[in-house]
Amino acid sequence: MRILVTGASGFVGSRLATALVEEGHDVRAMTRHPESYRGAGTPVAGDVGDEESLRTALDGCGTAYYLVHSLADPDFERKDAAAARAFARAAAGTGVGRIVYLGGLGRDADTLSPHLRSRRQVERLLGETGVPVTVLRAGIVVGHGGVSWELTRQLVAHLPAMVTPRWVHTRTQPIAVADVIRYLVGVQRVPETAGRVFEVGGPEVLSYLDMLTRVAQLQNRHLFVVPVPLLTPRLSSRWLALVTDVDVATGRSLIDSMSNEVVVTDDAIRSVLPFEPMDYDRMVLEALVERAREHRRRGRRQRAGWLSRGARR
Numbered sequence: 001m002r003i004l005v006t007g008a009s010g011f012v013g014s015r016l017a018t019a020l021v022e023e024g025h026d027v028r029a030m031t032r033h034p035e036s037y038r039g040a041g042t043p044v045a046g047d048v049g050d051e052e053s054l055r056t057a058l059d060g061c062g063t064a065y066y067l068v069h070s071l072a073d074p075d076f077e078r079k080d081a082a083a084a085r086a087f088a089r090a091a092a093g094t095g096v097g098r099i100v101y102l103g104g105l106g107r108d109a110d111t112l113s114p115h116l117r118s119r120r121q122v123e124r125l126l127g128e129t130g131v132p133v134t135v136l137r138a139g140i141v142v143g144h145g146g147v148s149w150e151l152t153r154q155l156v157a158h159l160p161a162m163v164t165p166r167w168v169h170t171r172t173q174p175i176a177v178a179d180v181i182r183y184l185v186g187v188q189r190v191p192e193t194a195g196r197v198f199e200v201g202g203p204e205v206l207s208y209l210d211m212l213t214r215v216a217q218l219q220n221r222h223l224f225v226v227p228v229p230l231l232t233p234r235l236s237s238r239w240l241a242l243v244t245d246v247d248v249a250t251g252r253s254l255i256d257s258m259s260n261e262v263v264v265t266d267d268a269i270r271s272v273l274p275f276e277p278m279d280y281d282r283m284v285l286e287a288l289v290e291r292a293r294e295h296r297r298r299g300r301r302q303r304a305g306w307l308s309r310g311a312r313r
Contacts, residue, residue: 002026002060003188004096006046006087007067008039011145012102012184015177016065017041019185030057048083054090063188064091066101066126069118071147072250077118084125092129098194099126100187102180105139105173105199105262113256123197132194134187136180136269139201139262140211142283143177144290147246148254152208153287154244156215156223167258168209168225173201176283179275186273198269202277205263215284 003020007013008029018040020027027041034043046057048068058064066087070076091099104119106112112120119137127133140148183200187193206214209225216223246254278286 001062001188002028004028004030004044004058004061004064005041005067006030006048006065008041008043009037010067011143011147012141012177012180013065013067014039015143015181016067016184019181023185028057028061048087049079051086051090054087055094058090058094058096061094062097064096064099065184066099066122069122071115071253076253077114077121080118080122081125084122085128088126088129088131091126091131096131098188099131099133100184101126101133101135102184103135103137104257105137105201105264106257106260107265110260113253113260115253115257116260116262127195134193134195135197136183136187137197137199138175138180139172140174141177141180142174142280142287144287144294146177146287147250149287151244151246151254152211152215153291154246156212156219156221158244159223167255168212169207170258171205171207171261171263172211173205173263174211174280174283175200175202176278176286178283178286179277182275183269183273190272193272198272199264199266200269200277201264202280202283204280206280208258211280214280218281218284219288 003025005013005017005020005027008017009031013029017027017029021040028044029037029039029041030044030046031037032045032047034045037043044057046053048054064087066084068083070079070083073079088099101123103123104116106116106120108120123133123135140152142149142152179202180200183198187198212225213223
């Protein structure tokens, strides 16, 4: 099957494109810069802000994965809504059979943060033109390169002591990026998943403080925590920007969402795609190992570059 993967150079999209190619699919990797794309699949130019480019990218595709967002933009809710509408129109106009979307957990009965509210809106808008949409809702996705995971890792790495606001006691259900990929690949094999919403998570429900503590323990670090209940989201996001490389806008959106409990309440996906997701310790260790391997590869490339430049001299 010909499949379009948007966000193909991103944290989830790059892994998904690789997995789909390995399954034998004809993968179109949508990117704004196809000339510099080096990942799996065939690069195709496309921009969610340009509906005509979406029609070209989607032409001939049976399934399209929608994995893009504008979280780093202060106006992300409006931009993500406009992008979802354009993608839905282009998918319907080119005869796409199904859209698969990775959204966010959180109970609709709660007062959702702007980030999670936007994810729900995108779910609805993608289905407005009649193309069946399969939605996977996830909380924290743990893996090397993921923004939420990087926040956790860098906080533990950089701070022997940490002031913590109320949100560190909010419950979440982290899931390994490898398990998210298994679900994303798996649902397109099962026709009955079209038009349905599934919640995905790992086997453990943890608070953010639990997660930070476990990461510290796995690295033989001691984390000293000082509760500061009145630390506001705005102050928290500025503090994160000082001690991590996550920008203020993205940090603020993620912190706002941390007041919402993101826990699986319906595990129907387990009967559709039965497998045992990784526990938290294993997903953390895999993320740390992948990071170490990437650093070694980067070091080898740099040394090779230095040697090559030295030889030319």
